[in-house]
Amino acid sequence: MAEEKSLNFIEEIIENDLKSGKHTHIATRFPPEPNGYLHLGHAKSICLNFGLALKYGGKTNLRFDDTNPVTEETEYVEGIKGDVKWLGFQWAEELYASDYFPQLFEFAVTLIKKGLAYVDDSTSEEIAAQKGTPTQPGINSPFRNRSVEENLALFNDMKAGKYPDGSKVLRAKIDMAHTNMLMRDPVLYRIKHAHHHRTGDTWCIYPMYDFAHGQSDSIEKITHSICTLEFVPHRELYNWCIDNLEIYPSRQYEFARLNMTYTMMSKRKLLQLVNEKHVSGWDDPRMPTLCGVRRRGYTPEAIREFCDRIGVAKRDNLIDISLLEFCVREHLNKIAARRMVVFDPLKVVITNYPEGKTETLTSENYPEDPNGSLREMPFGREIYIEREDFMEVPIKKYFRLAPGQMVRLKSAYIIKCDEIIKDTHGKISELRCSYIPESRSGNDTSGIHVKGVIHWVSAAAFIPIEVRLYDRLFNVEDMGAVDDDFRNHLNPESLKVLPTVYAEPELAHAKPGEHFQFLRMGYFCLDTDATTGKLIFNRTSTLRDMWAKEVKK
RNA sequence: UGUCCUAUGGUGUAAUGGUAACACAGCAGAUUUUGAUUCUGCUUUUCUAGGUUCGAAUCCUAGUAGGACAACCA
Numbered sequence: 001m002a003e004e005k006s007l008n009f010i011e012e013i014i015e016n017d018l019k020s021g022k023h024t025h026i027a028t029r030f031p032p033e034p035n036g037y038l039h040l041g042h043a044k045s046i047c048l049n050f051g052l053a054l055k056y057g058g059k060t061n062l063r064f065d066d067t068n069p070v071t072e073e074t075e076y077v078e079g080i081k082g083d084v085k086w087l088g089f090q091w092a093e094e095l096y097a098s099d100y101f102p103q104l105f106e107f108a109v110t111l112i113k114k115g116l117a118y119v120d121d122s123t124s125e126e127i128a129a130q131k132g133t134p135t136q137p138g139i140n141s142p143f144r145n146r147s148v149e150e151n152l153a154l155f156n157d158m159k160a161g162k163y164p165d166g167s168k169v170l171r172a173k174i175d176m177a178h179t180n181m182l183m184r185d186p187v188l189y190r191i192k193h194a195h196h197h198r199t200g201d202t203w204c205i206y207p208m209y210d211f212a213h214g215q216s217d218s219i220e221k222i223t224h225s226i227c228t229l230e231f232v233p234h235r236e237l238y239n240w241c242i243d244n245l246e247i248y249p250s251r252q253y254e255f256a257r258l259n260m261t262y263t264m265m266s267k268r269k270l271l272q273l274v275n276e277k278h279v280s281g282w283d284d285p286r287m288p289t290l291c292g293v294r295r296r297g298y299t300p301e302a303i304r305e306f307c308d309r310i311g312v313a314k315r316d317n318l319i320d321i322s323l324l325e326f327c328v329r330e331h332l333n334k335i336a337a338r339r340m341v342v343f344d345p346l347k348v349v350i351t352n353y354p355e356g357k358t359e360t361l362t363s364e365n366y367p368e369d370p371n372g373s374l375r376e377m378p379f380g381r382e383i384y385i386e387r388e389d390f391m392e393v394p395i396k397k398y399f400r401l402a403p404g405q406m407v408r409l410k411s412a413y414i415i416k417c418d419e420i421i422k423d424t425h426g427k428i429s430e431l432r433c434s435y436i437p438e439s440r441s442g443n444d445t446s447g448i449h450v451k452g453v454i455h456w457v458s459a460a461a462f463i464p465i466e467v468r469l470y471d472r473l474f475n476v477e478d479m480g481a482v483d484d485d486f487r488n489h490l491n492p493e494s495l496k497v498l499p500t501v502y503a504e505p506e507l508a509h510a511k512p513g514e515h516f517q518f519l520r521m522g523y524f525c526l527d528t529d530a531t532t533g534k535l536i537f538n539r540t541s542t543l544r545d546m547w548a549k550e551v552k553k
Numbered sequence: 554u555g556u557c558c559u560a561u562g563g564u565g566u567a568a569u570g571g572u573a574a575c576a577c578a579g580c581a582g583a584u585u586u587u588g589a590u591u592c593u594g595c596u597u598u599u600c601u602a603g604g605u606u607c608g609a610a611u612c613c614u615a616g617u618a619g620g621a622c623a624a625c626c627a
Contacts, residue, residue, distance in 0.1 A: 006567050033627050068626060124625050131623050135555045138623085169625055179556040181623050190625035209627045232558060233622050254558085256620095261564085268626095309576065311566045313559090316620055320564045323577050333590060340587095368590070399588080408586055441586065453586045520587050547588040 008312040010048070010253055014056055014224060026058035026223045030084070030091070031213065033065045034076035034197070036267040037282040037289045038083045040303070040324075041258040047307035048255070049226055050089040059092035061220055066098045067212045069196035077197070079282070083290040088300045093220075097212045098198045100219055104207045105159065107215055107245050108170055108188060112151045116244055117188060118144055119154040120171045127169070130176065131184050137177035138184045144173065158191055161204045165191050170205075174240065182237050186210055214238040217250035225250050228257040229314065255312050261321045262472035262491075263288045264479040269486055278490060279473075283528075285538050286473045286494050296470065297515060297525035297540030302331040318478055328541050332523045336515040337365040340377070340410065340455040341503040343467065343521060345384035347459065350415060352434045353381040358460065361441065363411035375506050379412055382459035384502050386520075389454040390431060392420060397550065399452040401431070407452040410519060414439040414450055455519040462502040465535040468527065469496040503535075510535065517543075 007015065017023045028049040032038065038046075053060040062084060066072050084091065111117035120127065120143045132138035146154070158168055170189035178184050188211040193204045214237075217225045225238075235252045242249055258265065265288060273279050273287070282289050285296035293303070306327040310319050340363075358380045366372030385401070394402040401407045406416045419432035439446040475491040476482055482489055503518075510516065516524050516537075523540040530536040 006569095008566090012569085031627090035627080065627065071626075127625075128623070133555090133623050136623095137555095166625065181556090184623085187625055192625080206625090208625075213627085229558070230621060231627090233556085236557095256559085309565080313566070315559050317565065320578065323565075326577060329589090338587080363586095367587080397588090410586060412586095414586095444586090450586090452588085455587075517587085517589085520589070543587080543589050545588075550588075 009314065010052065010224070010226060010255065010312060011055070013253060014052065017223070018056065023223050026053060026056050027061070027221055028053050028058065028224055028226060029061040029063050029217065029220060029222050031063045031065045031097075031216075031227075032080050033068070033071075034073060034080060035068070035071040036076060036271055037079050037291055039265050039267070039270065039288045039290065040260065040293070040306075041265040041288075042083075043087060043290060043303050044258040044307050044310065044312075045226070045228070046084060046087055046089060047304055048312055050091075052224070052226075058223070060089070061093045061095050061222070062091035063095040063097065063216060063220070065209070065213065065216075066096055066196070066198065067206050067209060069192060069194040069206065072197055074197045079291065083294075086294060086300055087290065087303065095216075095220065096198055097207075097216050098196060100212070100216055101199060101203055101207070103219065104212060104215060105205075107241075107247075108155065108207075108211070109152065110245060111172065111188075112155060112170075113148060114244065115148060116173050117170055118146050118151050118173055119158065120144070120169050120185075121167065122169075124166065127171075127187070131181060132176070134181060140176050141171070141185065144185070155189075158189070158205050159203075161193070163191055165193055167191065172237075172240075180233055180236050182210070182233050183240070186237060210234060210237050211241065214241050214250065214252070215245065215247065217252075218242055218245075218248040221248050222250045225252045227252060227254055229254050229316075230257075254314070256314055256316055258310065259316070259318045259478075259480055260288070260324065261318060261477045262474050262479070263321065264474065264486060272487075276487075278487065285468070285527075286470050288473075295528055296538055297332075297523060298328050299331050299335075299515070302328040305331065318480070321472070325541055329523070329544070332515055332517065332540065334368060336517040336523055338363070338367065339504055339507050339516050339518055340457055341465070341467070341501055341507070341518040341521060341524075342384045342386050342455065342457050342462075343498055343501045344387040345457075345502050346387040346390055346428065347430045348383050348385050348415070348433050348456070349430060350381050350383070350435045351418070351432050355381060357381065358458075361412050363441075377411065377504050377506065378458045378461040380458050380460050383409070383456045384459055384462065385409075385431075385454055385456045387428075389452075390417070390428070392428065395551070399450075400454055401433075401452070406436075406448065406450045407454055408439070408441075408450050409456045410453050411441045412456070413437070413441075414446065414448055455521075457502045457504050461505050463505055463508050463535070464500045465503045465507065465537060467498045467501050467524065467537045467539060469498065469539045470494060471496075507535065510537075515540070 030049045050060045169187045171185045174183045176184045189205050283291035283295045360376045361379050362374040389400045408414050413435040415433040415435045421430040423429045436446045471494050474489045476489045522542045524537040527536040527538045
């Protein structure tokens with residue numbers, strides 16, 4: 001029997017609706033506005049909406065909320081579709097709020113005829129002033145009592161393009177003293193003589209979110225319209241429209257959006273980072289965008305697992321980014337092929353290894369898998385090891401290489417450090433070591449046990465590659481709490497490029513989309529900037545590092 | 554001096570009137586040809602005050618704290 005997982009509050013609502021017979025099936029939707037790329041916050045919503053339909057045997061539409069032509073572009077539509085697919089979900093139908101413009105126009109006419117909407121000539125400043133404040137009631141617009149006939153004529157003229165932008169709006173006629181600001185005669189339609197990415201120049205009036213979203217849900221017979229908490233006050237208006245239009249009663253439910261430490265999910269601010277070139281683009285591997293984390297090497301499996309673990313509730317949250325990293329490592333540990341790469345090389349000459357001799361050693365690609373494949377690695381008299389893996393004066397508990405000490409070269413031999421060679425500046429330029437011929441991995445008969453195991457590459461056969469090391473984008477834990485400019489908190493060390501590091505030759509065959517673990521260095525993947533002549537790898541994530549913590553103490 | 558939403562370890566999420574649990578993080582230890590992985594153990598929790606009840610994290614009331622709402626954005 002499968003372990004019973006407790007339900008989140010939306011699943012509870014759905015199960016009750018199914019049990020009570022209110023619904024026989026469910027329909028959800030994911031409604032992005034095509035004015036930017038999707039980020040991890042959207043991933044939470046995608047996993048929720050698509051996951052619910054999958055779990056309860058319903059369907060999920062992908063609907064673009066494209067009611068504002070001045071900020072929306074086809075480029076974003078394509079990006080969003082690619083991201084949803086990459087995450088692993090398939091929508092039932094690809095739809096656009098703009099498909100409903102004719103229907104939405106008729107809905108507006110219906111409200112006018114019912115005396116529930118009017119054309120207002122007030123300026124946006126005047127309308128704002130009429131609204132009042134959360135603690136003070138608003139006042140009626142002087143145009144509030146126009147006749148149905150006049151409103152109808154005016155609204156048709158708005159549609160016909162007789163008025164310039166901003167000169168008139170259609171407003172709902174509700175209650176300027178309502179405690180909910182959104183119910184104080186909200187704007188339903190505005191004039192924008194702008195080219196729309198789908199409808200072109202057919203329209204010069206566009207519906208507002210509140211007049212498009214609920215009705216679109218209703219048209220598609222969405223049973224559970226799931227959105228984030230900031231739309232809670234909109235629910236009253238959402239229901240008002242549906243009730244007065246007497247259309248299919250979709251219902252809105254709100255959950256808390258995802259917030260994460262050391263990053264930021266505001267699409268507006270992410271766009272600013274892109275435009276001001278603080279990052280290389282929407283898909284910069286430091287960005288919390290889906291295209292960014294994909295380029296960085298995060299897997300859809302890891303992100304889905306993350307979304308599953310963070311849960312769904314109604315209280316504000318700040319998720320520790322280490323949970324995301326945990327999910328990424330958990331998946332990558334299983335699927336990443338192991339390779340050896342030396343970042344900061346220190347030459348080692350094995351003095352008792354015959355000059356001119358080379359041999360081929362094998363090492364496992366997937367050590368977690370007992371039947372995993374092997375790869376071949378050249379070994380010779382001269383190799384490079386990580387400079388960090390040698391200490392002239394070792395600190396306590398250091399069990400790597402030091403004068404007179406032994407260490408194992410991963411999948412090769414045990415070596416002992418005999419001599420240090422320094423350059424004229426006193427910097428260590430080379431190590432002279434001797435190896436134990438009987439200690440070869442696989443048939444070690446030396447009987448010697450060493451605790452330290454380090455990675456290495458052959459000095460005669462390594463290939464140069466570039467690696468890009470990423471760290472958190474911001475150096476403040478809770479970016480939601482900063483009150484000055486968010487750009488003041490960008491982490492200047494979020495990207496470190498190592499143009500030439502030494503990799504084992506097998507890495508030359510790396511293909512886009514493959515994941516690797518560079519032994520002891522982290523998880524990496526080929527960057528999209530890589531060419532056949534120049535291999536560039538992104539560090540997806542570091543490995544957990546208990547030694548670094550030990551050293552700090 | 555309004556309306557609405559929310560309050561459980563450091564961070565998240567469960568417990569649906571009946572022994573407060575799980576994950577991440579942190580700390581210790583075991584294993585390890587990656588100081589990784591894996592395994593074991595430990596630290597830490599119901600906002601406050603009343604009330605209902607045999608029994609309250611859960612229900613009620615009040616308070617406190619945090620968040621949302623005054624775009625012709627979504």
